[in-house]
Amino acid sequence: MNKKLIIAGSAIILVIIAFFTFRGGGTxxxxxxxxxxxxGDFVIAITTTGELEAKNSIKITGPSGLRAARLWNVKIDKLxxxxxxVKKGDFVASLDASELADRLRNVENEYQQSxxxxxxxxxxxxxxxxxxxxELINLEFAVEEKKxxxxxxxxxxxxxxxxxEIDLSKAERAFKQAKENYLLKKDKAxxxxxxxxxxxxxxxxERDFLLELxxxxxIMAPEDGMVIYVREYDGSKKSEGASIGAxxxxxxxxPDLSTMISTTFVNEVDIRxxxxxxxxxxGLDAFPDKKxxxxxxxxxxxxxxxxxxxxxxxxxxxxxxxxxxxxxxxxSTANExxxxxxxxxxxxxxxxVFNQGDSISYVYKKSGLETIKQEVELGKANxxxxxxxxxxxxxxxxxLIAPEGMEEKDVSLLKAxxx
Numbered sequence: 001m002n003k004k005l006i007i008a009g010s011a012i013i014l015v016i017i018a019f020f021t022f023r024g025g026g027t028x029x030x031x032x033x034x035x036x037x038x039x040g041d042f043v044i045a046i047t048t049t050g051e052l053e054a055k056n057s058i059k060i061t062g063p064s065g066l067r068a069a070r071l072w073n074v075k076i077d078k079l080x081x082x083x084x085x086v087k088k089g090d091f092v093a094s095l096d097a098s099e100l101a102d103r104l105r106n107v108e109n110e111y112q113q114s115x116x117x118x119x120x121x122x123x124x125x126x127x128x129x130x131x132x133x134x135e136l137i138n139l140e141f142a143v144e145e146k147k148x149x150x151x152x153x154x155x156x157x158x159x160x161x162x163x164x165e166i167d168l169s170k171a172e173r174a175f176k177q178a179k180e181n182y183l184l185k186k187d188k189a190x191x192x193x194x195x196x197x198x199x200x201x202x203x204x205x206e207r208d209f210l211l212e213l214x215x216x217x218x219i220m221a222p223e224d225g226m227v228i229y230v231r232e233y234d235g236s237k238k239s240e241g242a243s244i245g246a247x248x249x250x251x252x253x254x255p256d257l258s259t260m261i262s263t264t265f266v267n268e269v270d271i272r273x274x275x276x277x278x279x280x281x282x283g284l285d286a287f288p289d290k291k292x293x294x295x296x297x298x299x300x301x302x303x304x305x306x307x308x309x310x311x312x313x314x315x316x317x318x319x320x321x322x323x324x325x326x327x328x329x330x331x332s333t334a335n336e337x338x339x340x341x342x343x344x345x346x347x348x349x350x351x352x353v354f355n356q357g358d359s360i361s362y363v364y365k366k367s368g369l370e371t372i373k374q375e376v377e378l379g380k381a382n383x384x385x386x387x388x389x390x391x392x393x394x395x396x397x398x399x400l401i402a403p404e405g406m407e408e409k410d411v412s413l414l415k416a417x418x419x
Contacts (some may be wrong), residue, residue, distance in 0.1 A: 033401055034366060035349060037331040038393030040346035041160040044382045045281075045336045046273060050264030050317070052331040054255030056321060058223055060092050062249035063216035065209065071099060073243040074217075076251060082229045082237070083328075085256075086221040093251045095217040095244070104210045111203040120197040125189035132182040139175040146171040225254030229330045234306050255329050260320045260331045262294065265306060265313035274299050280318045287326065294318040294336065342379065347385045352398040353378065362411045366401035367393055371399070373409045390414055 066074060075096040086092060138244075146168035153164045223226075229237040230250050244251060262282060266274055276299060282292040298317035306313055318335060320327070352363050353376070365374040374393030391414060393396065 008105070029078040032399065032403060034397045034399050035179050035352065036396050037346050037348045037388065037392050037396050037398060038385075039346050042347050042380070042382070042387055044340040044342075044380060045337060045338050046266065047268050047383075048264040048266055048335045048337065050135040050262035050331060050333040050335050052260050052262055052320075053329050054228075054253075054257060054328060055259040055261045057228070057253040058225065060219060060222065060251045060252045060254060062066055062093075062095055062219060062251055064245050065213045065216075066244075066246040066249060069100065069210060069213055070102065072219060072246045074099070074249075075243050076238070076240055078246045079229075079240045079251065079296070080227055082227060082252075082330075084227045084389065086225065088221055088223050091218070092220045092227060093174065093219050094220045095219070097214055097217045100214055100217065101352075104207070104214065105144070107203065107210055111200075111207045112194070113308070114200040114203040118193075118200045121192050121196040125182065125192055128185055129182070129189055132178070132185050136178050138169070138184055138286070139178050143168070143175050158314070169277065175386070219251055223254055227252050228255050238332055239251070249272060257325075257329075258323055259299070259329065260324075260329075261317045262320065262335055264316050264318065264333075264335050266316050266337075268314065270299060270311050271299070271303075271314040271316075274314075274316055275339075276335060278293070279286050279338045281336040281338070282318070282320060283336075284327075285332040285334070290324075292320050292322050292324070294320045294335075303345065304402050342387060344388045346394045347387045348398055350381065350386055351400045353386060354402065358413060360411060360413075362389075363392060364403055364406060366397040366399070371403050371406060373406060373411045375411050375413045377414060 001116070003129070048127070062074065077094045078095045078297050079093040080086070081090070094151060097351060146164070150161070150164040156164075224409040229239055229252055232238055232242065238251070245335050262280075276296050278296045280294040280296060284290050284292070284296050295318065297319045298315070300315040301312050302314040316337075348363065353361055354363065355361055360375055361378050362373055362375045365372045374391050379387030379389045381387070
């Protein structure tokens with residue numbers, strides 16, 4: 001605000017000068033414009049524009065299973081208007097489920113195939129084992145039969161007895177081999193069933209997961225609050241038609257309006273002057289009469305390029321001291337960051353300082369009825385004024401424009417300069 005007044009005042013001064021210079025058919029008559037050297041706290045500040053946001057907020061996110069479902073980007077189909085006040089459980093947004101529906105159809109087909117394969121494997125193994133059990137029973141009967149034949153041949157010729165013994169041995173060996181084969185077939189059947197069951201379970205779990213995920217494509221408010229859109233990497237707000245990613249599924253936020261911050265960006269020339277803890281005066285474009293204060297709480301270490309700009313800037317966050325119910329996220333702010341303050345300083349406008357070469361700065365000082373071309377030792381400066389360490393005192397008058405005929409006068413040097 002002070003800067004605007006100074007600029008406006010300078011413009012008026014220039015108009016007055018032009019009027020008195022050129023009136024009366026081109027006469028060279030000029031007007032003397034002077035100001036007094038001021039004394040007091042000298043403030044050095046950097047002025048930036050910023051945007052309000054809540055210091056703390058709750059994220060409204062899409063489902064966390066997008067990555068597991070290999071859905072890398074999902075379009076926001078519907079989203080309530082920014083600024084909508086919602087209660088916990090109220091509808092906030094819905095996501096486009098077309099890609100999920102395609103994935104679900106494929107998984108459903110795979111599940112049905114796995115179910116069919118599981119059923120077929122179960123029937124095949126059951127039939128194979130039943131046949132093997134029947135074979136075992138038959139071979140066991142054959143062994144008993146051969147034993148009976150051997151017992152009944154005790155009074156037969158030796159050759160007959162020998163043949164009976166051989167037949168029994170063959171029957172027992174066949175039964176033993178069939179029993180071992182049955183155990184192997186049983187182990188194989190168990191392995192086949194486990195494999196089919198595992199594949200079926202995997203496909204069923206994936207299907208159930210996608211069905212559950214589809215329910216989460218309708219997003220509800222996790223808490224009470226006001227819906228505020230989040231910003232994309234390019235600075236634009238994420239609204240209907242935008243997409244959320246598997247790595248950052250944030251749809252919107254519910255800010256805590258009790259503590260607000262102003263996020264601003266400072267150019268690379270001035271960033272070295274900014275530090276945490278510095279006082280900030282804050283104005284609001286929406287409420288010009290409202291004045292707030294704040295404190296720098298964050299200064300970025302790495303610069304970035306803003307959209308549509310070639311200059312590199314650094315992010316700075318300012319926490320606002322006051323709690324005000326009228327403050328809303330995305331409001332524009334005018335931030336005056338106080339980088340330095342020198343107490344009890346004597347200072348004059350920059351326009352009143354002139355230079356002789358690169359070494360001597362001087363002013364045109366009014367001393368009684370005389371005008372002196374006085375050397376001054378300057379200190380720190382801000383955008384409009386500069387501190388005078390030596391050469392003039394507070395209350396002394398200096399010219400803003402060189403008086404007529406004084407340019408060729410000698411400069412009255414300071415004692416240090418004379419020595």
